[in-house]
Amino acid sequence: MLQDNPTGANSSATAHERGRERQILWAGALLIAATYGLGRYAYGFFVPVFRVEFDLNTNLIGIIAAGSYVTYCLAIVASTVLTPRLGARTVAVGAGCLATLGLAMVTFAPTAGVVAAGVLIAGSSTGASSPPLAQAVAHAIAERSRDRVQTVINASAGAGIAVIGPVAFLTQEHWRAAWFVFAAACAAVTVYVAIALAASTGERDDAAPRPALLPRPLLPSGSARLITASALMGAASAAVATFGRDVLTSIGRMSETSSTTAWILLGAAGVLGASAGDLTRRWGLRAAWSSTMALMGCATVLLASAPGIDVVAWAAAAVFGASYMTLTGLLLIWGTQTYSLSPAAGVGLAFLVMALGQAAAAPIVGGLLARYGALPAFVAAAVLAIAGAFLGPTRATDPCRAR
Template identity: 30%
Template sequence: MDEKKLIIVGLPMIAVTYGLSRFSYGLMLPYISESIKMEQYTSGVISSFSYIAYCIAIIVAMVFSNKISPKAILFLAGLLSIIGLGIISIAANPAVLGLGIFLAGLSTGFSSPPYATIVDLNVERSLQNQTNSWINSGTSIGTALTGSIAIIMTDSWRETYLIFMVIAIIVLFANYKVLPKNQSIKENGTFGFSKEEWRRAVPLIVASMLLGISCSAYWTFSRDFILQAENIPDYIGKWLWVVIGISGLLGGTAGAVINKHGLATAYRISVLALSTSSLLLGRFADNSMIGFLSPALFGSSYIFMTGVLIAWGISVFKLNPSFGLGIPFLILALGQAIGSVFSGVFADLLGYPAIFIGGSLIGYAALFFKKSTIS
């Protein structure tokens, strides 16, 4: 299968499952909270549902990667996204909202590992890093789309989620028509892994956890913080998600940078940029230039960082690309789930700037895990 054709359908699916189904919650949170009347702690807990669901789904996707075809898993991902978005659009209380967020979060976990397997089976080895990186950058497209629609629809968040549901239906149909049919499941590698692989994966796991905790506050509370701050222009809050999404397209270059400069260099760049984006938001958000620089840095570095984690994971678990992608993304999501809950608690106690500065410091700590297994 031509890698360009795979990117054309894979990127929109990731845009739907990540951008629309998962990260849109942070964008819509100010409007949802006003309508359903939620405290910051409740908002943080509901946000964690998405990450918990993601963790459950990505484990299931890895376990059954040799028993169910990648296309079937992707179909399930699209279906859960559609159902979850529909439930969110009609939610009248936090419980129903949490259910919708949970189901939509499941779609995210089911969508990434199958693409790693499909790329491994159908794309030339020298092009696999670029292909995985560009498919992964679909998150940025979905984020920019959510931001653009939110600006047009203002506080009509229910109608916005209905639009997202329609988009999800179209993207699912496109993937069903284009992806390879009945590909041999036996070709997907083995689920087994060696003790040596697990030993080499320890720095990857620790780094993924720290980075997940580090960026969770930004995804959940950055827009709410900017919209509430009296000294920050409203237009920055309105365009925040669009800036994050559009700049995220730069993250699609991760594969090319890795091929040219190596995994370790790419990792350092991504971690430094991601952590600095949170520090700038927490310390200098009242500066209009920083108000745009921070989300631009965050969007590009987050997608770049996840592309690096994909390449790192696959280089560790060489026999199972689905597992190689799934492990770092699973740990990243666990960190985001933990970070979302604690961010909500500390936001109530210390205020928003403190959680962004704290997140940046945790992110910088991940730099200590850059040498031992990255080459």
């Protein structure tokens, strides 16, 4: 007579769960690396060759960069609204398609206008990618692994940026070939995401759309602190993110090679943001947030203090990259916990407000830099980081501390 084997059944279920976790992790990590690393940040590394190839002036370069913020914001709003209705897989695949299309347009661009359009389309893929991945993880990954998977996926943006730097440095004269490879890589990632998320989340294209356009409640308890902290984090990061490399080259007189190295290190160190989930579990979200915001503020001041000393600038860039990516991971956790019934909305809101904070602060920091110099401008940004360090979730509402 056959007997049930609960131990074997549990083992099989655990193996299936781990396999599903690996699929979602790889799909999410590759999509974030493709959309953030290739879709959004490749343009900045290739600006010197675009300036010559398409006769771009400084104003047009700045307009294209500013436009990427606009398309990012529009895409993240659309993604946040559409993910609960269409499903995580459909929106994530759409993000990959945007990145592929934008990169392909730049590859074959005959004019500066086509380059601009391609950069804006590719840049919008970053806003479209985070909300569906957050929902996929929240719905398909066990709670004990959820924070770690979320933050590892998020930190893969740093890996994408780290890859872009050396490629850009080595292929300036053959930039179209490099961008063709970028587009092909994004296409391959998009196909993999379509397969992996369908298999791991059980979603299909004919899944019934959900009717709700907005999360309910729209502003749950704790959302005000989340919104304010996200805005301050974005504003505090604007100095280095927008003007850091320019300060190294124009004020510090750093060579193109050294400044590129600084940004490669910034991206590579961003991979350390994968530790955000472990920090949250060990210290609690509030302590992890406060300490990392303070660290980002210190890195901001350090970079402006000695922009002409390579080792110091490289160290500052690396610390900034690690702290920035960790903070985005913490925002991701914070957003999904605050909006537990609609994780895509929580992530979308946090990342949208962060981008708006960057966009609002950039011209202010630029004005301070022009009038008073790099150090006072960067110190002002660091002050915002210190202020934001006091705006983590309250101890009573920190779910990680309460576990």
